[in-house]
Amino acid sequence: MNMALLWAGIAALGVIGGGIGIGITGKGLLEAISRNPQVSGKAMVYAILAMALAEATSIYAFVIAFMLMNK
Numbered sequence: 001m002n003m004a005l006l007w008a009g010i011a012a013l014g015v016i017g018g019g020i021g022i023g024i025t026g027k028g029l030l031e032a033i034s035r036n037p038q039v040s041g042k043a044m045v046y047a048i049l050a051m052a053l054a055e056a057t058s059i060y061a062f063v064i065a066f067m068l069m070n071k
Contacts, residue, residue: 008065009065011064014061015061015062019058022055025050026051
């Protein structure tokens with residue numbers, strides 16, 4: 001049981017990576033819009049898509065952590 005909790009904690013660290021990825025994507029979006037405001041619509045679509053993919057990986061890590069905790 002203790003090893004399962006250890007691996008669950010390690011799997012939960014994947015959520016941190018998703019948060020960092022979303023932050024970097026948001027920073028890149030703001031820089032792109034500030035340099036060229038005319039691309040804000042198209043850049044926003046791509047940024048939301050990238051943030052959704054980063055969030056999905058965080059959710060996968062969170063689900064795996066919960067699955068390991070219930071072992």
